[in-house]
Amino acid sequence: MATIITKEQQEKEKMVTLVSSDSEKFVVEQKVAEKSHVIKMVMNCCGIESPIPVRRVKGDILKSILEYCEKHSKGEAQEVMEKWDKEYMDKAEKDLVFFHDLMLASHFLHIQELVDLIAVTFAGMLKMKSPEEIRQKFNINNDLTKEQEEHIMTTFGWAFQPI
Template structure:
């Protein structure tokens, strides 16, 4: 009986602790659970910030039916890594430069983070970042995809992304003429 009572108390304590714990549990479309720092989730994702503020976070795992476990694992991994990284001086100062850079360049760790992803995982992560309103992660993943296009001819880009050319020869020629101005900087 003594033991049972102790167990009950422990259960109570656990419940109280969960109410104001500093992580949230997210559930992927295939039912896997992931824990992520509440602070990082709220800071990096407008959607999660809204759910945390609105109290719609489920302690048993908030359902994210749009996101598969592989993509969600990457999202959570990104949030945790982000929480531990210190922004570089370049990132802080870029906002005051004369020729304002439209995007902040990815940090070294962010580059490594997306470089290790497979083609499929990268595209799943772009959509997950978009779904969760994660502006910075969207920046980093889109930057990676644009890097895969840079300096390549249309033929080469089609090959990288497996895009099927559904134009006729005549149509291609017509577009090429329309876009004559766009070939000067080659």
């Protein structure tokens, strides 16, 4: 869980307030917020006194992202982190819309580690699927012409066969 830190703690650490698109406020340590390259740049140029709006990211997503950033700013042993990452991904990938938005937000906030983690999980999820299954999953309209599709299917026939 993203820690929403009390005022007493806030005085000890350098704290920064982030505001999501639906006006939810999150108070986190500066080193946690720094995990995002974009927020780091904002803090560098505008300081941390006033709240930083994260207008493109909704509260539930931001909460999840900050949870990740906080865990990853502690510098724990690699095995612990890997285990934690796996559990984090298992939970997130259950809801595809949430998972997609999580990736989009981490991409937007420039948290490369998290983008990597999600993309690898995503790739594993899609790898064995057929094009039709992917289209259904993401509601993609097949706008290729019959000829184009046939050309791809015949030229790269090997890609469509099971190994």
